[in-house]
Amino acid sequence: MTTAKWSPQAISLPSNREILHVLPQNFIVDGQEHIHDPVGMTGVRLEVETHVIEGSAPFIKNLTKVVNQAGVHIEDFVFAPLAAGLSVLEKRQKELGVVLVDLGAGTTSLVVHEENVLLHTAVLPLGSSHITNDLAIGLRTSIEVAEAIKLEHGTA
Numbered sequence: 651m652t653t654a655k656w657s658p659q660a661i662s663l664p665s666n667r668e669i670l671h672v673l674p675q676n677f678i679v680d681g682q683e684h685i686h687d688p689v690g691m692t693g694v695r696l697e698v699e700t701h702v703i704e705g706s707a708p709f710i711k712n713l714t715k716v717v718n719q720a721g722v723h724i725e726d727f728v729f730a731p732l733a734a735g736l737s738v739l740e741k742r743q744k745e746l747g748v749v750l751v752d753l754g755a756g757t758t759s760l761v762v763h764e765e766n767v768l769l770h771t772a773v774l775p776l777g778s779s780h781i782t783n784d785l786a787i788g789l790r791t792s793i794e795v796a797e798a799i800k801l802e803h804g805t806a
Contacts (some may be wrong), residue, residue, distance in 0.1 A: 674699070
């Protein structure tokens, strides 16, 4: 088994992508790895391993324009699974390891935490409306009946 050594690198994003979050995972102080909080340490070189979350720049600009036209000021954008995690996950769960799955109508998003560090995020283009459509096709029924069946008998 081989392990890959992390190496410092710059990232370049296409012009149609925008960075939403840069979340530190671990710090490295003078070559000493796996430091979660370097505050108070002394060193010459500080490095950071981060998790970068980016989004579609045109989508963000269009959404901003529409919301501003409605007379509402946008303070900031937050990746929805991170917001969901802040509202439902406890610190202890994030320390022990947890996966939060947010099943929406058109997408399913997830975040993975371990040792109070965000390890992974993903958005899958499958949601609950896909399940409803599959039920309607499989049972040869209407979308309304399939939705009622899903809500009454579906469990996770």
